[in-house]
Amino acid sequence: MDVNLSINGKSYAIQAQEDMPLLWAIRDIVGLTGTKFGCGVSQCGACSVLIDGNLTKSCGTPVSAAIGKEIFTIEGTSENLELLRQTWNDGNVPQCGYCQSGQLIAATFLLDKNENPSDEDIDNAMSSNICRCGTYSRIRKAIHEAVALKNEKI
């Protein structure tokens, strides 16, 4: 079917089966490969995107559910994502980097909803995302520092 997707503010007219997971429409048809495949069953968070601001596992969401909505991926930009990029950089967070698209999207969602998350808030928000390299303590620290950076800027 013809599908119109709006990703990071840009419109894409594509052909896709309506039950195709959004992940594969984004990666294989639109051609944005920053969003990753990790498990296919909404267990690892590598495919995380925001749909109308809501954190979504794109591997478990049919493309039809995103029609008429705004999709935000790692190729996008927002104030919170840029702050997180900076503290990810400051803390030298990634190892292999593969899961970090999903980690950054999940962290962006956390900061969008919670201006000052506690360690527990971070643990709860980020535990849907697996990092096999084990960068969790750096991610936790980078999220705290993004909050601090934001407060400094205000």
Place this chain on the structure above:
Amino acid sequence: MSKIQQINRRDFVKIFGLASGGIILGCNASTVEKKFKPTIHKDFFEPNLFIHLEKNGNVTLIASRSEMGQGIRTSLASAIADEMEADWKYISVKQAIGHEKYGNQNTDGSRSVRTKLEPMRKMGATAKLMLISAAAKKWNVVESACKAENHYIINTNNNEKIFFGDLVEEASKIEIPTEENIQLKKVENFKFIGKTLKSVDLKDFTHGTATYGIDVRIPNMKFAAVARCPVTFGNVKSFNKAKAEKVTGVEKIIQLDRLVPPTGKFFGMLGGVAVIANNTWSAFQGKLDLDIEWNYGENKTFNSEEFTNTLKERVKKTGKLVPGSRGNVSSAFNDSEQTVEATYTVPFLVHAPMEVPNATAWFQKDTIEVWAPVQDPQTTRSELAHFFNIPVENITINVTFLGGGFGRKSKSDFVVEAVALSKEINAPVQVVWTREDDIKHSFYHATSVQYLKGGLDKNGNVTGWLQRVGFPSIVSSFKPLSDYASGFELGQGFTNNPYPLENFRLENVKAEANLRIGWLRSVVHIHSGFGINSFVDELAFAAKKDPVQFHLDLLGKDRIIKGKSNYPFNSRRLKDVLNNTAKMANWGKELPKNHGLGVSIHYSFYSYVATIVEVSVNDEKVKLENVWTTIDCGLALNKDNIKNQLEGATIFGMSIALYGKISTNNGAVEQNNFFDYQMTRMKDAPKIHIEIMDKMHEPPTGVGEPGVPLMAPAICNAIFNATRKRVRSLPLVDLGMI
């Protein structure tokens, strides 16, 4: 080191895909003449890096080793830049294709820095010398009057300076200096080595722009998924493709025969039925809709639980004596005040890197081009030449970023699949494994059973040590019917047990392989570290001694064992990391209720590591609170990167202890995905404290793997400390403790 020489321009253009003026330093491609023998432990010294300096000052450095999160692209580049006196802001790194001219590219065994640091430094130093010569010539002064500093050559007579980029033309005319003239910097003059440099790839990692294998896109490429027999080495009896063919996007369905590797090398491929589609998901869907009848073959009765029980029976009886045994344990046990016995088991494990195995290949008449996340591109290349009868020089392996490797991506069966399919359909194709494929069809870390018996005298000194171990050998993947462990496997912690035990007997019992066996981060050290450290803790308890002091006493007098390598074992260094970790953890402190501390020490990949874990146990559920680890890895090339690696090893080792288990029934792996092959997640992650011993004058040793084997024993010893309950069988989740 091979003689350094200028490579010709054609080679350069081929490598860089660009044509611009510049100095290019390469190394003699002497290895090309050598017969290429891909073996898993071939470890020889061949410098290989290329430096490309442009007129605008930009320096491109080639990374010959695969990047899978260990930070090698940054670490080795920093060594060149340091000796070259380059300004880091001009540095960029390009990944090498798989080619012998780069020297050994096999990225495993925690040895990239150990084997490549010095050659890389020499590459940088050579560049610096040539730039100095060029400037001296320009100024008409002696070379000794010139020095390099931060991308400039300075005339020390008058402080005049000239930018590296402005020396490109002159320097290109300079003879390559001979190796005798290359002087490496002193430790105290290092600018990057031993400091902290952030990853050169951070921007790509945080913007989704790093190209992993799975992100490769070639015009008109197809996507493929392969259905493989649930039982190892089973094959297709018949199949019905009618339903799969109706899936939108599915274009073709092809049977793939198993490719059996020749004895001693390569990995082959399992074979099965492949679905070719115009997108990944359609290929996955088509695969689910295949109706396949399998010949399960001879592994169809394999049950891992029964196998563990078999191994448990075997370790009760005398096994094959392993060289290195000494003294007389029987009489030592007879003379002992008390003896202690224990049996430890570790299940099969799988790597599960976040990026599943995948490869993109294009077979065209007499050439093959591959884009893939491979740890060992040279073996991949040789393997393709073997199976597809294409001259090796017509095969190009483009190495992408690896979304984790951990040993899985050393075995390029997934590349062989992609090439076979591309040949069949006459188009570029990307094979993507589902996570279920990855969990069910891997080269597994071998399950193991160990029986240990120790004797203690009345003062609590260890009088004898017997260790019987059985685990399917990695060699079985290269040579069928290899039912005993090989020397290199037993050398990973068993035969090189760090304690000077007078009566020491090591036996190996038979263990057949009914799955493909492979290496996983830290390999056999996972078993040996768990068995030995758990058992020392049991002995300490029986001797009524403090475990840290017991380890120190057991290590005995300081001694240095030369061995066959250039890295003698120094027991002092193992004691030092233990003492340092004990200090970090405030060992001996009063602990909150239900908390416990556990310690482990281990020597692997020539590095010395000690770990202490603090757990809390409430309602029989274990939580890790803190982990303290000290590593002595000799010269620490990139400090924060080393810390990051050790933090990662902590989490990786924790996942093994808490969750790691692959089991089989009727020959088939029972686990499916991350819901039943679980990983440590952020909410489980403890506070991690890492310290690196200052050993800048020692040669560098392993970093990526040595932290892993410490975790399981330290966790289980901490659980014992908290609860007096001894865990001898992993994982904890099976014991209801998570």
